[in-house]
Structures are given as structure tokens and as C-alpha cells.
Amino acid sequence: MTAPDQNRPTTLSDGVVDWLTNGTRDERFIDNIFAEMCIRLQQAGIPLKRSTMHVRIQHPQWLGAAFMWLDGMREAKISRVDFDVLERSEFIGSPVSEMLDGASELRENLEGDPSLGRRHAVYDEMRAKGLTDYVAWPLHHTLGKRHLVTFATDRPGGFDDAHLVALKNLLPVLALVSEIRIKNRLARTLLETYVGSHAGELILAGATRRGTGTTVRAAIMICDLRDFTKISDNWPRDDVIDLLNDYFDAMSEPIARHGGEILKFIGDGLLAIFPLSEPGACANLLRAVTEARRAMAALNERNNGTGRAPLNYGIGVHVGDVMYGNIGSSSRLDFTVIGPAVNMASRLEALTKQLGRPVLLSRAFAELVEREFELEHVGKYEVRGFSDAIELFAFHG
Known part of the structure; x- marks a missing residue:
């Protein structure tokens, strides 16, 4: 010096x-x-x-x-x-x-x-x-x-x-x-x-040790784009990137606006949580879904003017306890949520295509919002990986 x-x-x-x-x-x-x-x-x-x-x-x-x-x-x-x-x-x-x-x-x-x-x-x-x-x-x-x-x-x-x-x-x-x-x-x-604002704050505060985490009760939302493999095979690369960015904007901005946190983008899908520690978390999730569906309708209308086919998607929603923390190898970590509740939301998202309902909710989630929102009872269905049939509701926003 x-x-x-x-x-x-x-x-x-x-x-x-x-x-x-x-x-x-x-x-x-x-x-x-x-x-x-x-x-x-x-x-x-x-x-x-x-x-x-x-x-x-x-x-x-x-x-x-x-x-x-x-x-x-x-x-x-x-x-x-x-x-x-x-x-x-x-x-x-x-x-x-x-x-x-x-x-x-x-x-x-x-x-x-x-x-x-x-x-x-x-x-x-x-x-x-x-x-x-x-x-x-x-x-x-x-x-x-x-x-x-x-x-x-x-x-x-x-x-x-x-x-x-x-x-x-x-x-x-x-x-x-x-x-x-x-x-x-x-x-x-x-x-x-x-990784999102809340996870970012935790990491900056020192939450970087593998295997550490906390149990969070949250509403979980998983969204996936339909027929993406066909789109990516047939469209020019730059068009596919623009499409994904527009789709994620339509879905993500309402989630952030209503207090949700997107933990990750998975190809053409996303995983978001609304912690129940925040007042009105489940209602806010459905408000975000409503706005996202409107944004997707507007996006499809714009795409229709350029000759592009409409984008279809599925959203699965459940509520439960999740482990929120660091998972991964000794040198590469992912800050995410895991647990049966996440798996259930993923299974419900997969069922949206089979049942022809863009948004499916579990009974556990529906019970927390049925007084505020109009829901359609769909029935009980077997869900892969779960022993009992699950009662499902559709939300049309």
C-alpha cells in the first residue's frame, strides 16, 4: 500500500x-x-x-x-x-x-x-x-x-x-x-x-448452507404452456424467445403485483408461491390468475393479428406446507420449495389438459376462497402419486 x-x-x-x-x-x-x-x-x-x-x-x-x-x-x-x-x-x-x-x-x-x-x-x-x-x-x-x-x-x-x-x-x-x-x-x-426478492434477501442474510431451510405454509401455483415442443420445433428461434418472454410477462407481472413470489422458470413453466403469512394470500393468488388470464387473452389477440396460433396453458393450485430452502450439490445450490404440496400442484396442472379446464384448484385451496370467488365443482379424480382421489374445482376468473 x-x-x-x-x-x-x-x-x-x-x-x-x-x-x-x-x-x-x-x-x-x-x-x-x-x-x-x-x-x-x-x-x-x-x-x-x-x-x-x-x-x-x-x-x-x-x-x-x-x-x-x-x-x-x-x-x-x-x-x-x-x-x-x-x-x-x-x-x-x-x-x-x-x-x-x-x-x-x-x-x-x-x-x-x-x-x-x-x-x-x-x-x-x-x-x-x-x-x-x-x-x-x-x-x-x-x-x-x-x-x-x-x-x-x-x-x-x-x-x-x-x-x-x-x-x-x-x-x-x-x-x-x-x-x-x-x-x-x-x-x-x-x-x-x-431467485426472487424474498429468497434473495435470505441468501444475502447468509442462508447459503446446503440442506438448510424452513417450513412455510403457502398457496402454490404451477403454470405450464401447452404444445411448446411443437411451437419450438416449427417457429424461428427468435420468435420462440419473444413468445416465451411475452407469455412470462403476462403471467409474472400479476403474480408480483399481488404479493406472490416466482421461485423459478422451468422451460415454459413457472412455480410461484403466496405465503399464508401474508393476509389474503389465497385470494391474491386468484386475483393474479384473473389478471394473468386477461393478459394472455390480450396477447393471443395480438398474436392472431400476425397469424400466430393462440397460446394455451394450464394452472394448478394447491395449498400446504413446503420446505423452503437450499437444495443441490456441494457446489451448486437451488433455492426452492419442495414437498407433497408442490407435487400436488404439479399434478393438478397436468390434469388441466385432460379435463379441459385451464385452472384447477384442490379442495384444500378452494375451501379458503369459496366465499369470495365463484368456483365450479369438477369432481373427484385420481392423482398420480397420491393414494386417495382428490376433489377438484375449476376457476374461470
């Missing part, structure tokens, strides 16, 4: 650097740190009026995020950045674009003749708000990742040399502090994306 340079002259930001290094350990969120940093820079005598930080993130829906702080704000404004932003005018020729292309510094005099400076809407916006000077630098994270931080002032004449030295002095520590928070958020996002 390199010793501090005792001969380095002090700068206006030294106190802020010390705070970033030693005073932010208990703060989880980078946007809060960023806003507090800007306020402290002002208090240190740097005439800061506007500052932004732009970071790329690994997220299924967003390319990145932008944090903006303006004079007088106690919190930074967070904007998500879509994947298609790279093709928009707001990105092309922007400071972010130049920085990602390899620029090591951008400086723009906003007091001068606009026709002589860089041409982009962001510079015109800053001039219109009375800003006089703008500077941007890359934030270097590990493995060559480049992000961006910018500073602007309304001081006549812009930033002086002491201001610029002080701001640049922040960059190495801000890069370290921001990378730690972004990677913490990334770990949480990846877990939420691949």
Missing part, C-alpha cells in the same frame, strides 16, 4: 475526501452519499450548483442509472436509463457519450459564444439556467469499467484552478465508494432477478 504523500498541498476537498473514506461506512445507498458529498463540497467553499453521476448497471430492464443533484436538494434525483438510449439524440454527442468513447476530461465554458462550443441540448439547458462552467471526468472501476461524474457552477468566470484541483482530488475515493455500493446493489438485483 502506498504511503500518503506528505508533500501534497491541501485542497478545499480534503475534508470531503476524509468523510468519503471514513464517514460513509454505514450508508448503503450511493445516491445518499452523492447528495451529501455535493453539500459538503459547497460548505468547503466550492461554488457547486449542479452535479451528476452516470453509472452502467447489470439489470434486465435498464442499461444504467443517472443521479442528479442541484443546489438546495437534500437528496439526489435518480433516473433509470433504457437500453435503447444509445440510439437517442439525448445520448449521441452528449458528455456521457464522449466519456464512454474514451475522453479523459471534458470542460465547457458556458459563458462564451454558444456557437463556438460543443453542440448538445444538455449544454443549452445549463446555459439557460445560468450555469457558467462545466467539467466531467471518468470514474474508473475495476476491470476497465468506466462511469462518469460531472460538476457545474454559476460562478462568474467558472471554476478556478483551486476548485478544479479539489474536485479532481475526490475522484479516486469516489470511484471506490461508488463501486462498492453499485456492486452491493448489483448483487441484490441479480438475486432478485434470478
Whole structure:
């Protein structure tokens, strides 16, 4: 480790650097740190009026995020950045674009003749708000990742040399502090994306030992797409992927909206639970099914306009105790639910095709919702793997 340079002259930001290094350990969120940093820079005598930080993130829906702080704000404004932003005018020729292309510094005099400076809407916006000077630098994270931080002032004449030295002095520590928070958020996002929010929280809290788990009483929902093998054999690959994504959107969004948790996608199927510890879990499951069926009807109508055949599916629903935890090999684990109740939901889903009912419920589940929802009694049927015939109900949503 390199010793501090005792001969380095002090700068206006030294106190802020010390705070970033030693005073932010208990703060989880980078946007809060960023806003507090800007306020402290002002208090240190740097005439800061506007500052932004732009970071790329690994997220299924967003390319990145932008944090903006303006004079007088106690919190930074967070904007998500879509994947298609790279093709928009707001990105092309922007400071972010130049920085990602390899620029090591951008400086723009906003007091001068606009026709002589860089041409982009962001510079015109800053001039219109009375800003006089703008500077941007890359934030270097590990493995060559480049992000961006910018500073602007309304001081006549812009930033002086002491201001610029002080701001640049922040960059190495801000890069370290921001990378730690972004990677913490990334770990949480990846877990939420691949195992669900509740399972992700448990894993982050240390629930990673094989064979550990807890017993949860839950409503279990298993959904499967019909004739998927035929579709995947006859359709172009990209069409099949688009179809699956549309189908899972139609099914998944209502589940999340009503408090369910999707534990896994299995090919063209999904497994979700609604823990009974949450009030109204069983009713919420049926509300999610109702909305999902409407979304699937709308999807089939859109597909019909392009000549595609309608998508059919089956949903099996049961309620019972499940073991919720880590299953797998010594080096590869799956956080899931297992138990007879899960097996029953799977068998009911398989029966939907045989009985011509898209949604089948067990008697155990139906008893918990029959006062709120209209159900069709289907009868008793033998279920593979279970000794007694099971009384079934259909739900039409």
C-alpha cells in the first residue's frame, strides 16, 4: 500500500475526501452519499450548483442509472436509463457519450459564444439556467469499467484552478465508494432477478448452507404452456424467445403485483408461491390468475393479428406446507420449495389438459376462497402419486 504523500498541498476537498473514506461506512445507498458529498463540497467553499453521476448497471430492464443533484436538494434525483438510449439524440454527442468513447476530461465554458462550443441540448439547458462552467471526468472501476461524474457552477468566470484541483482530488475515493455500493446493489438485483426478492434477501442474510431451510405454509401455483415442443420445433428461434418472454410477462407481472413470489422458470413453466403469512394470500393468488388470464387473452389477440396460433396453458393450485430452502450439490445450490404440496400442484396442472379446464384448484385451496370467488365443482379424480382421489374445482376468473 502506498504511503500518503506528505508533500501534497491541501485542497478545499480534503475534508470531503476524509468523510468519503471514513464517514460513509454505514450508508448503503450511493445516491445518499452523492447528495451529501455535493453539500459538503459547497460548505468547503466550492461554488457547486449542479452535479451528476452516470453509472452502467447489470439489470434486465435498464442499461444504467443517472443521479442528479442541484443546489438546495437534500437528496439526489435518480433516473433509470433504457437500453435503447444509445440510439437517442439525448445520448449521441452528449458528455456521457464522449466519456464512454474514451475522453479523459471534458470542460465547457458556458459563458462564451454558444456557437463556438460543443453542440448538445444538455449544454443549452445549463446555459439557460445560468450555469457558467462545466467539467466531467471518468470514474474508473475495476476491470476497465468506466462511469462518469460531472460538476457545474454559476460562478462568474467558472471554476478556478483551486476548485478544479479539489474536485479532481475526490475522484479516486469516489470511484471506490461508488463501486462498492453499485456492486452491493448489483448483487441484490441479480438475486432478485434470478431467485426472487424474498429468497434473495435470505441468501444475502447468509442462508447459503446446503440442506438448510424452513417450513412455510403457502398457496402454490404451477403454470405450464401447452404444445411448446411443437411451437419450438416449427417457429424461428427468435420468435420462440419473444413468445416465451411475452407469455412470462403476462403471467409474472400479476403474480408480483399481488404479493406472490416466482421461485423459478422451468422451460415454459413457472412455480410461484403466496405465503399464508401474508393476509389474503389465497385470494391474491386468484386475483393474479384473473389478471394473468386477461393478459394472455390480450396477447393471443395480438398474436392472431400476425397469424400466430393462440397460446394455451394450464394452472394448478394447491395449498400446504413446503420446505423452503437450499437444495443441490456441494457446489451448486437451488433455492426452492419442495414437498407433497408442490407435487400436488404439479399434478393438478397436468390434469388441466385432460379435463379441459385451464385452472384447477384442490379442495384444500378452494375451501379458503369459496366465499369470495365463484368456483365450479369438477369432481373427484385420481392423482398420480397420491393414494386417495382428490376433489377438484375449476376457476374461470
